[in-house]
Amino acid sequence: MLDVKKVEELIMPYLKEHDLALYEVKWVKEFGFQILRVLVDKKGGIDVDTLALVNDYLSAKLDAYESELPDYMLEVSSPGAEKELRNKEEILDAVGEYVNIKTKDMTYEGYLLSYENDTLIVEINIKGRMKKVSILETDIKKIRLAVKI
Secondary structure (H helix, E strand, O other): OOOHHHHHHHHHHHHHHOOOEEEEEEEEEEOOEEEEEEEEEOOOOOOHHHHHHHHHHHHHHHHHHHHHOOOEEEEEEOOOOOOEOOOHHHHHHOOOOEEEEEEOOOEEEEEEEEEEOOEEEEEEEEOOEEEEEEEEHHHEEEEEEOOOO
């Protein structure tokens, strides 16, 4: 099976040229099928046409490695509107966005106002009143973007 790092090497020149970001590459097995899942993102969001172009590019590159690949399906998509924020850089990029934060004791949903000194300031709505809460990075179990309804 072709190594994930090799797939990343194959796709990175195209992504850099088109101002796209690689979110994740992984092999998964679902319903008996091997799937090479490639998640690509872009500041401000990514459209289906762009994903199709990335798919075409990567598919052509992978053809050269056919002997190293099992029978598989290539899936190129976005991480979604509610993507998980996995590191400090992604959290900093999300300042100003609507987020969902799970801690050991609570779930918060609101606008991420700032992220400084390992503390997040989030504006949440409590019974119609806006309140700012501080959440220590060490208390966060999971943080993701959220869609406000």
